[in-house]
Amino acid sequence: MATSNAPLRPLGNADVPVAGTWKVDPGHAEVGFWGRHFMLTKVRGRFTGIDATVVIAEDPVDSTVEAIIDMASVDSGDRTRDNHLRSSDFFDVANWPNAHYRSTEVRWEGDRGTVTGNLTVRDVTQPLTLEVEFEGGIRDPWEQDRAVFSATATINREDWDLTWNMALEAGGLLVSKDVHLELHVELIRQS
Numbered sequence: 265m266a267t268s269n270a271p272l273r274p275l276g277n278a279d280v281p282v283a284g285t286w287k288v289d290p291g292h293a294e295v296g297f298w299g300r301h302f303m304l305t306k307v308r309g310r311f312t313g314i315d316a317t318v319v320i321a322e323d324p325v326d327s328t329v330e331a332i333i334d335m336a337s338v339d340s341g342d343r344t345r346d347n348h349l350r351s352s353d354f355f356d357v358a359n360w361p362n363a364h365y366r367s368t369e370v371r372w373e374g375d376r377g378t379v380t381g382n383l384t385v386r387d388v389t390q391p392l393t394l395e396v397e398f399e400g401g402i403r404d405p406w407e408q409d410r411a412v413f414s415a416t417a418t419i420n421r422e423d424w425d426l427t428w429n430m431a432l433e434a435g436g437l438l439v440s441k442d443v444h445l446e447l448h449v450e451l452i453r454q455s
Contacts, residue, residue, distance in 0.1 A: 313337030
């Protein structure tokens with residue numbers, strides 16, 4: 265919930281963060297995902313290594329997002345699965361340690377919008393549109409301005425050549441092609 269000294273400005277019928285350069289606070293950010301195992305069970309994971317800069321423009325549609333994700337930081341709660349995800353079957357972190365996202369278009373209305381950009385994983389670049397929501401802002405006790413956003417998207421991992429799978433005897437696949445992304449990030453204003 266925003267306070268009276270929050271780093272916000274009115275825009276239409278909502279408040280949005282003031283214009284400026286904002287960096288993700290990695291200790292208060294989650295880049296999460298989930299997919300299906302045996303086409304039934306939701307298996308969740310996250311990346312703990314993220315570095316991102318958001319430049320919020322006076323007109324939000326002129327804003328930009330750039331992020332680098334440390335693919336070796338994947339954590340699904342199972343060491344064996346995480347090592348498999350890091351292997352050449354999936355992320356191939358030995359050759360491609362980072363994923364990159366750079367926005368190309370922002371659409372915004374009220375406290376919601378979309379950010380479209382290019383996501384590069386394993387040297388494969390594909391467009392990705394995130395549904396984004398501004399959750400609120402506050403000035404913390406150390407006089408730092410903070411803003412919180414969440415975002416979601418569903419992707420087909422095979423679009424990034426992440427095609428490893430096993431056919432099940434009863435039909436279907438071991439690992440779903442669709443992967444659901446859930447991001448929750450806290451930004452700190454730099455300027």
